[in-house]
Amino acid sequence: MTIIRQQSLFGIQELYEMEPTQRYESIIFAVDLDSIYLEINKQLRLGAPVELNYAAMIISMFVRIVERIPTIKDLIKRLNDDFVFKLNCGFLVSDNTPSEAAYFRVLTRLSDSKILEKEQEKVVLQAIAEGFITDDTVAIDATHFEARGQAPPKEEKPKSEPKKRGRKSKDEREQWLIEQAEKEANLPIFEKKIEAQLDVPLAELRAEVPRDPKWGVKKNSEGKNVFWYGYKGHLAVGTSSQYILQSLFSSGSLNDGKAAIPLLKGVDELPLPFLRYEVMDAGYDYEPFYEQVHRMGNLSVIAYNKKNESEPIGFDKNFAPTCFREHTYRYDSFDTKYETLKYTRPKEYSDCPLANEGICHKVYKVKITTDLRRYTAPARGSEAWKKLFKRRSAVERVNAYLKEFFQLNNVRYRTGKRAKVHFDIVTLIYNASKLAVDRINVLLNQQQAA
Template sequence: MTIIRQESFFSIQELYDMAPTQKYAAIIAGIDLDMIYHAVMKQSRFGAPESVNHPATITAYLIRFVERIPTIKDLVRRLKNDIAFRMDCGFRVDDPVPSEATFSRLTTKLSDTDILEQAQASVIRQATDEGFISDGTVAIDATHVEARDQAPTEKATKPKPAPKKRGRKSKDERDQWLKAEAEKAANLPLYEKPIAAQLDAPLGDLRDDVPQDPKWGIKKNSEGKNVFWYGYKAHLAVGAASQYILQSLFSGGQLNDGKAAIPLLKGLEERLSLPNLRYQTMDAGYDYTPIYTQVHQMGQQSVIAYNRRNEPEPDGFNQHFAPTCVREHAYRYDSFDTQYETLKYTQPKECKDCPLVNEGVCQKVWKIKITKDLRRYTTPARGSKAWKTIFKRRTSVERVNAYLKEYFQLNNVRYRTGQRAKVHFDTVALIYNASKLAADRINAQLNAQNIA
């Protein structure tokens, strides 16, 4: 009897079930601790000497998320009472245990730099170089993160607007009003402008101008009812196959999901090298023309659920914008011409027995350029089997969102300001990617041993 040797699959859960020493070493091995250490260490040799073991302190700060320790106070208590845990974090026997204030200063130093984003990019580069990331599809979505602090109850008193002058404005008054409105719109913050304004904005400005303070957010639950929460949003771009967090963005809860898509897309294009990437898939909350335009400029295809917004169906087309014959049977999607960016549709099956088939009433082939309307005409065509197959890959980002909340304390933000809360989010994303890289490396070793 032939023995079929199955490939090993070593999951993150199995990684977490390992002995602490092996588990910590495997996860921290993918993180460039030297880069983080040089960003937060004392820059001057003058002043009071420091007795803190900074590398071990940084390691303990990161391992807190691995061990799911809820607060810094609990982390300090664990370091004091568990000598084995203290040694696994890299502390020597004679090293003093860092205080809560030391960890607070570390958080402040991390919030003043983008070193955690650089460390996360380093993990992604390692995973790409080692062949663990070769995705053809990226899934983008957001998840809400509640703040620990209660929402402010006091209502800001708004000044009463000046009474409007009755009657029609004169030409001079209207020109002056239009000029004032144009200046007001031009001076709005980047994320209060329409999404189209982000197309020409550089990636650095898009990331620097993200509003991060906790605000009220709104979403629809499974029953279609509005649910409000006070806090933040975590926006992720996840590899559909590898399930690595390729790009991330942290914002206040009031930011529309669609306004985070272009910064994520530009980050994928400018910061990563993914030659196999072809599709960007998102839900109906991202159905905005500028997002389709950005994906098209990247030379990729959008697979985004259509949000009709009370728009009537166009005459001669079905709900998926495929052309229809005289008897309203939809034409079948056939292929896509990459050179001319044209969708090809062929006659429906029902037309074979149609008495009008030889009358020349219906044409045999339809060709539509996707640039006619990037939102309506996508490749694969909407409603096709290929489109539905790719759209199903979007669930990968929902799965990662659940992992981050369930196992990596994403929903345990305990900071009052958005800047420090972002440190928590960046650390969660970093630890998740490092854990994923560690699991993939162990899995590759097991497969190599099985082959040998």
């Protein structure tokens, strides 16, 4: 019997086992350092000394993430103590080690610009151009991480005035509705209802995201509330390539669902010809998300959250039609041209005593646009739907990678502005590492073929 040997791919773990010089070069080569250098380079004669090696400082800040060095202070100590490490970071023999204040000035310049977001997009576009991102499914989820410093006490909601008993008069109700509409219109975009984001441009949504550290709450596996003070990272990940296609940094208090539409709009702007499905858990089960995905020409695979809703008569819990004896019709196919789900007779039809009564329809069709939330393609509960939903684990895997290998949960700054720089560097270096690994795999395959 012939033994077939399974080919193993070079992964991120193997990248970390390489020699430091090779590892740094492979990752940094995937990033356009010149653009970042020009963004922060000294243009004025006043202020910080111009003899600082800014290019090497940028590299060392990236290497700090790769080497899991906790703080800038520890990075400076490593540069002073390890001469080879200092050279690997791009410093010259004659260069003095920058001070902690110099590094913080660089961080301030980065926080005042959008260069890291632009470089993140460049890496993704480069990976698409080189054929490493060919995903047909994107998974969206959020992860939380704590802020540096002591958290303030949780604010108690002010007690509202007791409501007046009795029904309002017609004039009072009209006045109350006008006041509520004005109040809603004056709210920031992320405090309005989610559907208000549908027609807002992506650039405006990203600019309005709240970023200050706040108290957040999330239910754990036991159903209990877990509180933390800090931030959230929202990711849209290709389920096959596991690249971060879009990312969003926010306060910990922002509902996960309110970050989904900016992520979806960002994904829609990428040249992804094979993209077909968006996968999310039950926390994203809101009608505006289905609408946004439908506008993109894609299909939603989102777990259903009943929200105290009763099951419609004539349908099962997955909204598949049922026969007279409440047997479920079987999902058959989806017609993309007419956006129609097709169901066939239940498997119990052959033994049904009412089979010859003409009660049971042979085929049942329903357009998904009747209710985008209930009627998804593939149909809810079908094997095809379950298979697609399992791909959501890709975004959870990436979240774990960011925390374990890339220091996402090691934010050393007290302000959201600088914490966002940390988040942007982490996601940028993760994608750069993925691109480096894919390029190494291509070279290995070419060598094996030769």
